[in-house]
Amino acid sequence: MTINEKSILRAQIIKWITRVFLILVAIVMMFPLVWNIYSSFKTNTEFLTNAFALPSGLEWDNYVRAIAKSELGANIFNSLFVVLETLCILMLCAIPCSYCLVRYKFFGVKVITTVYMAAIFIQATYIMIPLFLQMNTLGMLNNRVAIGLLYAAMQFPFAIFLMTGFMRSIPRDYEEAAMIDGCGPAGILRRVIIPMAKPGIVTVGMISAMSAWNEYPVALVMLTDSAKQTLPIGIANLYEIQKYATDWGALFAALVLALIPTVILFIIGQKQLLQGMNVGGLKG
Template identity: 35%
Template sequence: MTTADTAISKPRKRAPLTPAMILSKASWVIVQIFLWLFFITVVFPMVWTLLTSFKTSAELFNRPWGLPATPRWDNYARAWAKMKVGTYLFNSVFVSAVSLFCIMALGSMIAYALARYDFPGNRVIYFTFIAGMMIPGWLGYIPAWFLHRSIGTLGTHAGLIIQYTAVSLPFTVFFLQAFFKTLPKELEESAIIDGASLFMVFWKVMLPLAKSGILTIAVFNFLGVWNEFMWALITISKDNLKTLPLGMSNLLEVGYYQTDWGAMFAGFIIMLVPTFIVYAIFQNRLTEGITVGALKG
């Protein structure tokens, strides 16, 4: 046997694991664990709810984990008509759309003024909004309830819109003020030299430049208003004014709804659909806005 044959026949020793390699493997295991936990706690319940929305009540209890034998599309029709999901959905869309318009219109103008104009009281106003971010929203429910009662907006959609706008403004102003501050002033100065008014500079120049940040905070605000439950619960009593989260929470309290489980789960799916649509449309913009905000911040 030659020296070359001996060298070939010898088993090759494995390189010892370095601390970096051990850390990398441990990180991979931890990531996998978190992904499975996310699937079990978030994705699986959503898939189960979707499948259950196509079952009858009897099928739900006899085969809770099985696929629906025959998809029952009529569950969605009953949820829309009998359970008034259509009314609740319209109320949620109306309140969310008007609230979002008010939040973004006021928030963007206030943020732009605070970012670009050094006037007396600028920092006082700014830190007032910062302080508003630090106060939990539920602490203001009682004084807000009496305030809305005194001005006649308690138990109305106007009361919901005013409250949601007030609660959402602090973070919106904080986020957009930081975003506007990073934009170049030369474009504003050029527009003013060309004869543009201050409002036109804001509307035609600054808002398009801040589009990614505005879309990001708009998505966050929409989801927050859409899913809000507590303030609607303590102020809205009329069934025809209830938003979707509040209306769906009351289904189990009504006796003749309790047996129609398929329609109830269909209502839950209808409630989730707008959220998925908004995220699917704006997911790239949302990621871009968060990334740009982080880099500029």
């Protein structure tokens, strides 16, 4: 066997070992999700007898009890309201801000960009006490609109980071051509920049939506009224109730219901999400 043939064989072996390893990692990562789904169809007796065994039948009544014994419907509505508000505020502010930071040169632009990049590492949980006191002073506790505004502010630095990377990759020739046709800055942003930066905008939207949908500590502190609590708080409350009632089937059913929107969102936009993360990360 020649040296070249040995190199090819070694490369093939490494490739197959890598594939097998990645398949095993995928199985390990997927198992909790699969276990959660089939556990939602088990009776309490089956779950307590063998938590990892497959169900003997499909107990759809678990989903009925999950909704009937909790405020899951109201929690889902509150989460959808907050997520949509977060996305609207974030897009209205982050898109023009990113464009200005990339295309316009003015005093302090580098400082502003650096501050935004540094703010990515400042999580709301680190400043929870002053944040709570400020929200209380402004009378914005137990306010879904205020929570959406707060979530948008939390996602703003990352949105700026990702979208500025996309907008830097857009050649200026398109903007110059639009200016020749009579477009002003607002027209260029609306007709040129936004369509060409669509993968980045979709990526920011998906990540922000999933973050707002799953956010727990801020909502736990800021929303004490059960009628206004979001889905993660509702799931936590349901867990506290069901673990003493030993109704594990209803608990797992509620978890599956909470997973459905994020799974659907990822399936629909996974291509643009991956494209956006790759391009944005390289160009940023």
